[in-house]
Amino acid sequence: METIIISLGGSLIVPNKIDFNFLKKFRNLILKYLKKGNRFLIVSGGGKTARNYQNAASKITKIIKEDIDWIGIHGTRINAHLLRTIFRNYAYPKIITNPQKIKKEIKEKIIIAGGWKPGWSTDFVATKLAQAYEAKIILNLSNISFVFDKDPKKYKNAKPLKKINWRDFRKIVGNKWNPGANLPFDPIASKLAEKLKLKVIVLKGNNLQNVDNFLFKKNFEGTTIEK
């Protein structure tokens, strides 16, 4: 049984309001793939839920970085509860909050996780889960279609890449992670993913046909980051 870790970017769950149409299609896709005997670990991002709470708190008083993170973490967790609810008949009934404490003997085919602790991102949680489960692949679904050789927002001639190795990828994203920076994969998670020799696939998640193509091993649009 292959375990596939999905880092589901909050920008897909709550781009502005909760995108229930996306979630409905995402659910159908996962259930279709489950029939093939695979198991999914889905890590939920915070999206606008996290950002709205973080912004509101900052407007009221001066808040410390750790509290900005905590409120973001709870944003990821309410989204994780939403996912658990829509997968009720298939999902482990608890949300995983500490990827180091996950029980390997969980029988359910879907496990949902949220944010862990301040200073990390949900990409990092996904990477820690890959480590715990000795999984080889993380599917990173967000609103980014490809890794580009340079920042496409700054450079018009930035080229989309089909493949990139961890060393070159880490040169592009740097070593620091800023919440909300909207990078294809968090730099701190990348460092661990490189060490674990993981394969991370960056795919635009709202094109679910493309995600389907990837899962069913057909041609897909996106970037494979690997050794």
Ligand code: UTP
């Ligand atoms: P993410 O930044 O991982 O969610 O968590 P996202 O919505 O998918 O992010 P984008 O779309 O890639 O930007 C939301 C916030 O929760 C806190 C951070 O402040 C983060 O910005 N967080 C999350 C943590 O502090 N620790 C965690 O383990 C996870």
